[in-house]
Amino acid sequence: MIGRLKKFIKNNRVEFLVLLTILISAAFLRLYKISDYMTFLGDEGRDVMVAKGILEGNLTLLGPRASAGDFFLGPIYYYMIAPFLLLAGYDPVGPAIMVALFGVATVFLIYYVGRKFFDAKTGLMSAALYSVSPIVIAYSRSSWNPNLMPFASLLIVYCIYMAIKNNSFKLFLTVGFLFGIAIQLHYLTVFLGVIVFFFVLFGNLIKNKKNIFLNLIKQYFLIFSGFIFGISPFLFFEVRHGFPNIRTVFRFVFEDNAADIYLPGHSFTSQIGDVFFRIFGRLVLKFPDPITVDINNSFVLWIWFYGIIILGAISICSIFGIKDKLKVILFSCWIFFGIILFGIYKKPIYDYYFGFMFPLPFLLIGNLLSKILDLKKNNILLKSFSISIFIGILILNLTGSPFRNIPNKQKDQAKNIADFVLSKTNGRPFNFALITNGNSDHVYRYFFEVENRAPVTIQNPIDDPKRKSVTSQLLVICEDTTCQPLGNSLWEVAGFGRAEIVGVWEVPFVKVYKLVPYEGKD
Secondary structure, eight states: OHHHHHHHHHHOHHHHHHHHHHHHHHHHHHHTTHHHHSOOSHHHHHHHHHHHHHHTTOOOSOOOBOSSSSOBOOSHHHHHHHHHHHHTTTOTHHHHHHHHHHHHHHHHHHHHHHHHHTOHHHHHHHHHHHHHOHHHHHHTSSOOGGGGHHHHHHHHHHHHHHHHHHTOHHHHHHHHHHHHHHTTTOTTHHHHHHHHHHHHHHHHHHHOOSSHHHHHHHHHHHHHHHHHHHTHHHHHHHHHHTSHHHHHHHHIIIIIHHHSOOOTTOOHHHHHHHHHHHHHHTTTSOOOOGGGOOGGGOHHHHHHHHHHHHHHHHHHHHGGGOSOHHHHHHHHHHHHHHHHHHHTOOSOOOGGGGGGGTHHHHHHHHHHHHHHHTSOTTOHHHHHHHHHHHHHHHHHHHTTOGGGSOOOOHHHHHHHHHHHHHHTTTTSOOEEEEEOSSOOTHHHHHHHHHTTOOOOOOOOTTTOTTOTTOOSOEEEEEOSTTOOOTTOOSHHHHTTOSEEEEEEEEETTEEEEEEEEOOSOO
């Protein structure tokens, strides 16, 4: 391996130096001041609490709750972030660093796949464009399970291509295993599963003229076997509990989504058009969220908008000139089914839902620009245009660098607030409540637990008739500016019983209240 690397560097010095520059830049954009810029809210607090429990021996077979349905994913993400949390001394920045490193690895994988599928220029240009995309960077700087999807999806796409090309027993198993891992990161991995299914079908139709049916049965079986192994921890839970999450997923996909109506102003065709535009415009060319701008009121936005559509369409058409028809089918399935399936998805579509498609538009545009550069010498104008487009996209995206904004320092804020709450408990047991419009109390509970000062959870009177779980003090964090803790219906407050306020403190971004049992006279 080392010998091959040395040989590659010796024979491709300039290419290696350019790649190294891209990777260093990608690492800087993802890791610089990551602790200050990372997101640390309820979901992230929950994740590190579970990972901390795993490190303490409390293993789990369930992962995060899906954002769009009442079901849980598999636990793989928790086990992936646990070692990084430990290495960081239980600082939540550890898992965020892991995601950032996967982001850098994705940049390299895009280069590698672009070089293998097309040529070195495509690999370098695609990787460079991906490395500076503001949306991609934003999702590479925080710990969240969907943020690993770009790496997982591109690896699956590459492996399934190589599996079909070489009819590799091991690679079909590997694809299934990777898919079992990926579906634990986000439920829309099922879209990637459809892409793989049809690529295997169409790939066999053009590659294997004999025994097509038997080949398909064997290959699907190998993929399914690998999938079962990859998702096995989650399946153990499902088997033991009667498949509650799998049944909920099927109901969510085939009943709830089918019964829903499209959002106002959306339809099957408009949804497809919106997704097509966003994967090129939002990911590659930093176009503002179409909801927030009106292109009809700005000539620049109008040119920008339609220029994106033209560039995206031409980059898709350019793949049909590839001699390897297996690659043509792969990219056709990836773009076609990836977009069409969103057309039948009737719930809100967020940018991170495109995680399994993140690498695609960069590879397509990188291939297009590379093809233009390979034209005959008398096409100087077109070559200059290609270079200008590439440099223009780089500059445009660099203007959206996250460092242009003031760091949110959410992690430090949460820790400071948690430390302040602990300072008001006088070292005694306490109950805790968070009154908020959207956050969850995990973000504070994690820091309580790290300090071995976890609050006492108030139990239902049926389970705790003597009310031993109710302490002598309730600390309430109010993120809502109109907070009224007394008489609040939140169980953590209501379960404490009749109370009176003995302390109120203004802490940056929140108010902290201290309540004790009411002892006054009516």
